[in-house]
Amino acid sequence: GAGVSQSPSNKVTEKGKDVELRCDPISGHTAxxxxxxxxxxxxxxxxxxxxxxxxxxxxxxxDRFSAERTGGSVSTLTIQRTQQxxxxxxxxxxxxxxxxxxxxxxxxxxxxxx
Amino acid sequence: DQQVKQNSPSLSVQxxxxxxxxxxxxxxxxxxxxxxxxxxxxxxxFLISISSxxxxxxxxxxxVFLNKSAKHxxxxxxxSQPGDSAVYFCAASVGGGADGLTFGKxxxxxxxx
Numbered sequence: 001g002a003g004v005s006q007s008p009s010n011k012v013t014e015k016g017k018d019v020e021l022r023c024d025p026i027s028g029h030t031a032x033x034x035x036x037x038x039x040x041x042x043x044x045x046x047x048x049x050x051x052x053x054x055x056x057x058x059x060x061x062x063d064r065f066s067a068e069r070t071g072g073s074v075s076t077l078t079i080q081r082t083q084q085x086x087x088x089x090x091x092x093x094x095x096x097x098x099x100x101x102x103x104x105x106x107x108x109x110x111x112x113x114x
Numbered sequence: 115d116q117q118v119k120q121n122s123p124s125l126s127v128q129x130x131x132x133x134x135x136x137x138x139x140x141x142x143x144x145x146x147x148x149x150x151x152x153x154x155x156x157x158x159x160f161l162i163s164i165s166s167x168x169x170x171x172x173x174x175x176x177x178v179f180l181n182k183s184a185k186h187x188x189x190x191x192x193x194s195q196p197g198d199s200a201v202y203f204c205a206a207s208v209g210g211g212a213d214g215l216t217f218g219k220x221x222x223x224x225x226x227x
Binding site: 004035040041042043044045091093101102103104105106107108 | 148218
């Protein structure tokens, strides 16, 4: 596609439920990143993929968070047993290569945990 | 431990005047700095960058200045236009590569007519 696509754009869930957030990066981009922006905060790095592998998972806040990427393209971020503090905008970004700092971001998924 | 700090949550500037957004960092290993711009309900978009070997980079109405000794950078927008109203994020990395990119909390710039 022309840009990074994320779905859903909004997700409201109940505390304790699992959610899956999807990211479709720009075609041909090998690097994919997940960030989170909580209210009043900056962008918090979660995880980075190069191809299908995730060399850097250091930003995942807890073991309730996991992510995978298949076919070097689509990525899914899964949050299990959601908590209210998980409420945030989850942003996906891609770049043509790991060495490229100029990220192309999607519009994000606004997650609200009630 | 906030390594990239944008101490002004918001800034209001009159249309046509200069907007100056500031960013401070604590990690002396940062050697590449970027500014991203974000409109509501959209993802951030890359605006301008500067390497630590330079102290200034200009792109049209946008200029970024880097003061390494003060660990400070600033983004100048002149003249400011209504479409510049957005949240601006400062970001920094070590050795290149977005996996080490650290973002500030952002400054909401409001251009007043």
